[in-house]
Amino acid sequence: MKPAFFLLRLISLLHLALALCSGSGNFQFAYHGFTGTNLTLDGNATVMPDGILVLTSRKTNLTGHAFFPAPLQFRTSPDGTARSFSAAFVFAIISDYTDFSAHGMAFIVSPTKNFTTALPVGYLALLNVQNNGNTTNHLFAVELDTVQNTDFQDVNANHVGINVNNLHSLQSSPTSYYDDGNNGVFKNLTLFSREAMQVWVDYDGNTGQIDVALAPIKVAKPRKPLVSAKYDLSTVLTEWAYIGFSSVTSGINSRHYLLGWSFAMNGPAPPINIPNLPKLPCFGPKPPSKVLVIVLPIATATVMLSLGTIATLLVLRHLRYAQLLEDWELEFGPHRFSYKDLYHATNGFKSKHLLGTGGFGQVYKGVFRKSRLEVAVKKVSHESRQGMKEFISEFVTIGRLRNRNLEDKPLRDWSQRFHIIRGVASGLLYIHEKWEKVVIHRDIKASNVFLDHQMNRCLGDFGLSRLYDHGTEPQTTHVVGTMGYLAPELICTSKASKLIDVFAFGAFLLEMTCGQRPVNDDSGRYNQEMLVDWVLDHFNKGSLNETVDLRLQGDCNTDEACRVLKLGLLCSHASANLRPGMRQVMQYLDGDTPLPDLTSTNMSFSTMALMQNEGFDSYPINN
Numbered sequence: 001m002k003p004a005f006f007l008l009r010l011i012s013l014l015h016l017a018l019a020l021c022s023g024s025g026n027f028q029f030a031y032h033g034f035t036g037t038n039l040t041l042d043g044n045a046t047v048m049p050d051g052i053l054v055l056t057s058r059k060t061n062l063t064g065h066a067f068f069p070a071p072l073q074f075r076t077s078p079d080g081t082a083r084s085f086s087a088a089f090v091f092a093i094i095s096d097y098t099d100f101s102a103h104g105m106a107f108i109v110s111p112t113k114n115f116t117t118a119l120p121v122g123y124l125a126l127l128n129v130q131n132n133g134n135t136t137n138h139l140f141a142v143e144l145d146t147v148q149n150t151d152f153q154d155v156n157a158n159h160v161g162i163n164v165n166n167l168h169s170l171q172s173s174p175t176s177y178y179d180d181g182n183n184g185v186f187k188n189l190t191l192f193s194r195e196a197m198q199v200w201v202d203y204d205g206n207t208g209q210i211d212v213a214l215a216p217i218k219v220a221k222p223r224k225p226l227v228s229a230k231y232d233l234s235t236v237l238t239e240w241a242y243i244g245f246s247s248v249t250s251g252i253n254s255r256h257y258l259l260g261w262s263f264a265m266n267g268p269a270p271p272i273n274i275p276n277l278p279k280l281p282c283f284g285p286k287p288p289s290k291v292l293v294i295v296l297p298i299a300t301a302t303v304m305l306s307l308g309t310i311a312t313l314l315v316l317r318h319l320r321y322a323q324l325l326e327d328w329e330l331e332f333g334p335h336r337f338s339y340k341d342l343y344h345a346t347n348g349f350k351s352k353h354l355l356g357t358g359g360f361g362q363v364y365k366g367v368f369r370k371s372r373l374e375v376a377v378k379k380v381s382h383e384s385r386q387g388m389k390e391f392i393s394e395f396v397t398i399g400r401l402r403n404r405n406l407e408d409k410p411l412r413d414w415s416q417r418f419h420i421i422r423g424v425a426s427g428l429l430y431i432h433e434k435w436e437k438v439v440i441h442r443d444i445k446a447s448n449v450f451l452d453h454q455m456n457r458c459l460g461d462f463g464l465s466r467l468y469d470h471g472t473e474p475q476t477t478h479v480v481g482t483m484g485y486l487a488p489e490l491i492c493t494s495k496a497s498k499l500i501d502v503f504a505f506g507a508f509l510l511e512m513t514c515g516q517r518p519v520n521d522d523s524g525r526y527n528q529e530m531l532v533d534w535v536l537d538h539f540n541k542g543s544l545n546e547t548v549d550l551r552l553q554g555d556c557n558t559d560e561a562c563r564v565l566k567l568g569l570l571c572s573h574a575s576a577n578l579r580p581g582m583r584q585v586m587q588y589l590d591g592d593t594p595l596p597d598l599t600s601t602n603m604s605f606s607t608m609a610l611m612q613n614e615g616f617d618s619y620p621i622n623n
């Protein structure tokens with residue numbers, strides 16, 4: 001605590017010393033910022049907490065004065081010669097506008113600190129209309145004028161002048177500074193450039209030489225002054241005079257700041273240590289730094305380029321693996337291989353993976369990368385056909401089934417079997433009649449009927465199916481299908497038609513009801529070549545109920561079973577045009593329409609005989 005106390009005492013002693021020696025020959029001071037300084041302020045002048053002396057803030061029509069509080073002895077006696085003196089100060093003028101400001105400021109040596117009668121506008125709050133130019137003013141001033149007043153022959157709105165008792169300067173010059181380092185030329189400056197600048201005022205009492213120099217704060221005092229005049233201030237100054245500043249704003253919001261000030265009588269002013277000055281607050285748009293000017297655009301460009309590249313890659317990736325979500329997928333649920341996975345599994349649908357071209361799309365062999373699972377992938381164009389959506393829905397449904405079909409587990413319950421029969425029938429009706437395209441399944445058989453866990457049937461495996469428009473003639477095809485389900489006319493015509501499916505459906509009905517395979521493989525209860533012949537035999541003998549599957553163990557609606565058997569026979573009619581359509585089949589199944597009389601001669605034939613007549617080989621083909 002003691003050293004601090006001692007220091008404080010020293011400072012106050014120093015102040016005292018200053019006051020005492022202000023009358024002596026070598027008085028001097030240097031203020032770096034104005035915090036704690038003893039100044040006489042008036043008008044709008046104030047010292048900011050950061051040490052900046054604000055002579056006028058930005059409001060219009062303001063004046064401000066700041067004086068060293070005590071008068072200094074400029075002449076050794078009332079009639080003595082004026083002493084040499086030297087002042088330096090750092091100022092800044094900040095206008096709301098970049099190309100004009102008003103009015104300006106001045107360093108003054110004056111017999112009074114009372115400027116209440118001075119005019120602000122045009123007179124820098126120094127003089128007025130009456131006393132301007134009057135030798136009784138005893139006023140010396142260096143003006144930093146930012147308004148061109150033609151009354152006083154101002155050179156421009158940005159000039160420095162030396163004034164004695166008058167606003168009309170003895171000498172003045174547009175603001176510039178002598179650049180010692182650069183071939184010694186004058187460089188233009190703007191007083192209200194918002195940059196701090198330093199001014200040096202030197203008076204030589206012996207010669208009457210007055211020199212005023214100005215420079216940006218980073219530049220040392222120029223060798224050559226900006227404005228010079230020869231004037232014996234002994235004729236102007238009073239013995240004791242005040243030193244200080246005056247400033248005025250009008251019309252335009254301008255701030256007049258002082259950052260530092262030094263003064264010396266009979267010697268050069270102590271140099272102002274620029275780094276010790278308070279920092280000028282940042283006003284308005286600051287010129288962007290070089291780093292930002294150069295780095296920012298590059299960084300921005302780089303970032304934009306990167307983002308663009310990433311976006312492009314994402315879009316390309318999205319396009320490459322783009323898949324359309326079909327309406328039916330909302331209904332048929334989430335099981336779906338992503339197009340991306342299928343794309344990779346088939347090496348991008350390369351032709352070397354092509355297995356074949358089906359009715360409406362190519363089939364590729366693929367291997368899933370993770371599971372090594374081998375799959376066949378059918379590529380179907382989204383736009384190609386309207387009916388495709390429903391068709392694909394069947395595939396999707398198959399995907400959701402538990403890969404279980406009728407042959408895995410014989411059903412002991414007739415009602416379940418009938419449920420399945422009805423389901424397959426309605427499925428066929430749907431693909432035959434209700435789609436926009438007609439689909440001929442061509443491979444109706446029990447093993448192609450899949451069941452989900454709720455025993456809902458699904459007619460699966462559309463591998464052989466054909467698609468054609470309603471009312472058009474089906475194209476000739478290869479004979480495909482499964483023996484026992486193949487309609488006899490296929491051998492002759494090779495034409496896919498709905499009635500081929502009806503024939504196969506008939507075989508399916510018999511198979512479901514009898515629990516026997518449609519073609520004799522020596523494991524069943526019948527010794528004919530074909531199941532349909534055995535059922536037909538029993539029908540003709542009137543013992544149709546004996547063909548019903550024994551595993552149903554009497555738990556059977558025999559009437560319904562016999563109706564199904566008769567319908568099976570009707571559907572299996574060798575003559576295609578005597579088979580019912582699927583819509584009729586549904587009506588027969590539901591009992592809405594009584595079955596036609598099957599005892600007519602139409603039914604008294606052997607399918608097998610017909611087939612043998614056509615030289616048909618009884619081995620399964622294509623399966």
Ligand SMILES: *[C@@H]1O[C@H](CO)[C@@H](O)[C@H](O)[C@H]1NC(C)=O
Binds near residue numbers: 044
């Ligand atoms: C200077 O003028 C401004 C604007 O009128 C005002 O806010 C501020 O208080 C004044 N300062 C002084 C010291 O009078």
Ligand SMILES: *[C@@H]1O[C@H](CO)[C@@H](O)[C@H](O)[C@H]1NC(C)=O
Binds near residue numbers: 060251
């Ligand atoms: C500032 O002074 C000028 C001239 O004296 C006057 O015309 C103007 O109205 C004044 N403006 C304000 C804001 O006081």
Ligand SMILES: *[C@@H]1O[C@H](CO)[C@@H](O)[C@H](O)[C@H]1NC(C)=O
Binds near residue numbers: 019038069070
């Ligand atoms: C400021 O200086 C004046 C004149 O020398 C003096 O009268 C006054 O007491 C000083 N004020 C302070 C706070 O030192």
Ligand SMILES: *[C@@H]1O[C@H](CO)[C@@H](O)[C@H](O)[C@H]1NC(C)=O
Binds near residue numbers: 114115116117
């Ligand atoms: C300043 O001068 C005016 C006019 O001469 C006078 O009325 C006023 O009292 C003076 N103010 C001071 C503080 O001396």
Ligand SMILES: *[C@@H]1O[C@H](CO)[C@@H](O)[C@H](O)[C@H]1NC(C)=O
Binds near residue numbers: 134135136
């Ligand atoms: C100079 O000022 C004094 C006192 O203010 C006055 O008496 C005198 O007439 C003025 N002279 C001129 C030329 O204005």
Ligand SMILES: *[C@@H]1O[C@H](CO)[C@@H](O)[C@H](O)[C@H]1NC(C)=O
Binds near residue numbers: 156174188
């Ligand atoms: C410097 O200012 C003067 C006076 O305003 C002008 O005539 C001159 O063209 C300026 N020079 C440059 C280089 O701007």
